[in-house]
Amino acid sequence: MKTALELLPGRWWRARDDGRLECELCPRACKLGEGQDGFCGSRGNRGGTMRLLAHGRTSGFAVDPIEKKPLAQFLPGSHVLSFGTAGCNLACRFCQNWRISRAGAEALAAEPTAPETIVEMAERGRCASVAFTYNEPAIFGEYALEVAAACRAAGLRTVAVTAGYVWLAAREEFFAGMDATNVDLKAFDDGFYRRQCGARLGAVLDTLAWLHRETPVWLEVTTLLIPGLNDSDAELERASDWFAEHLGPDVPWHFSAFHPDYEMLDRDPTPVATLARARRVALAKGLRYVYTGNVRDREGERTWCPHCGKCVIDRDGYRLLGCFVRSGRCEFCGGAIAGVWPEP
Ligand code: SF4
Numbered sequence: 001m002k003t004a005l006e007l008l009p010g011r012w013w014r015a016r017d018d019g020r021l022e023c024e025l026c027p028r029a030c031k032l033g034e035g036q037d038g039f040c041g042s043r044g045n046r047g048g049t050m051r052l053l054a055h056g057r058t059s060g061f062a063v064d065p066i067e068k069k070p071l072a073q074f075l076p077g078s079h080v081l082s083f084g085t086a087g088c089n090l091a092c093r094f095c096q097n098w099r100i101s102r103a104g105a106e107a108l109a110a111e112p113t114a115p116e117t118i119v120e121m122a123e124r125g126r127c128a129s130v131a132f133t134y135n136e137p138a139i140f141g142e143y144a145l146e147v148a149a150a151c152r153a154a155g156l157r158t159v160a161v162t163a164g165y166v167w168l169a170a171r172e173e174f175f176a177g178m179d180a181t182n183v184d185l186k187a188f189d190d191g192f193y194r195r196q197c198g199a200r201l202g203a204v205l206d207t208l209a210w211l212h213r214e215t216p217v218w219l220e221v222t223t224l225l226i227p228g229l230n231d232s233d234a235e236l237e238r239a240s241d242w243f244a245e246h247l248g249p250d251v252p253w254h255f256s257a258f259h260p261d262y263e264m265l266d267r268d269p270t271p272v273a274t275l276a277r278a279r280r281v282a283l284a285k286g287l288r289y290v291y292t293g294n295v296r297d298r299e300g301e302r303t304w305c306p307h308c309g310k311c312v313i314d315r316d317g318y319r320l321l322g323c324f325v326r327s328g329r330c331e332f333c334g335g336a337i338a339g340v341w342p343e344p
Helices: 115-124 137-153 168-176 190-197 201-214 233-246 272-284
Strands: 013-015 021-023 043-046 049-052 060-065 079-084 127-132 157-162 180-184 218-225 253-257 290-293 311-316 319-323
Touching (some): 049 137, 079 115, 115 127, 201 233, 253 272
Parallel strands (some): 157 180, 180 218, 218 253, 253 290
Antiparallel strands (some): 013 021, 043 049, 311 319
């Protein structure tokens, strides 16, 4: 166990008049007295300074297809080195990664992993990018930015898989280090966010609209559909209307299947028909790139040209079967396909 002074100081906090420290990284705004840790477990008040409790300590690495993040239109067919730490600033009852997100520092490697080591691992795995994933990357934002800088210096892209529950100043710095992101939109209902996740919908919508409007970060969105909780036609219609108005037609949206896990074991897995229905609702609102995920669905796992209707990226699960996009254009009709594509 490190002493307080051996822990690096964190960013994004302020000292309050009442003697406590207030974290300004996420909307939880934890107010910490001496010796207390934040809800996410990543930072704590030690001697009047917000210090990072597990800086650089990782919980596991894997080389994945980029399609698994999921990112459908960011360097399709490439590999990504995925890693995370532990802890989370949300408390989703249905978390599919709860062994990491609810774990404390004991789940982490004893020694920090140097950013250069991560770059070497990515290069050995022939990866085009490195993803901060498995748990909420914003809570280890200081470390993620160090790794991101090393990645970019080596010509690797960076990816954040996030719930988007990040406060203003922190998100500007954090996403400045990212080339692409997949943001979870867990529902389109603030009650769902409060009851099922311990968070608020408004802050996530704000992050999504800001990412699209004010940053060059390639954005895709994922919604895990849970039977009976966030999959009604009315909610999907409202979400699709908001999506079309604030993110436009070209941001890809993934509807993925829930499997009973963690504290939500009393619901059935999401049927493919529900995902297909959600996809139809979103397409009918004018969204161009809508996918189904976590299930086998030949229609919903492929990318279709919005101009000529032909399949421009053929997939079988996470496996790329063919890509018919050249320099951002459909090979069949020449229409623009939104995305980040490999150099010709
Ligand atoms: S990032 Fe962690 S410590 Fe900071 S406000 Fe959010 S949950 Fe609390």
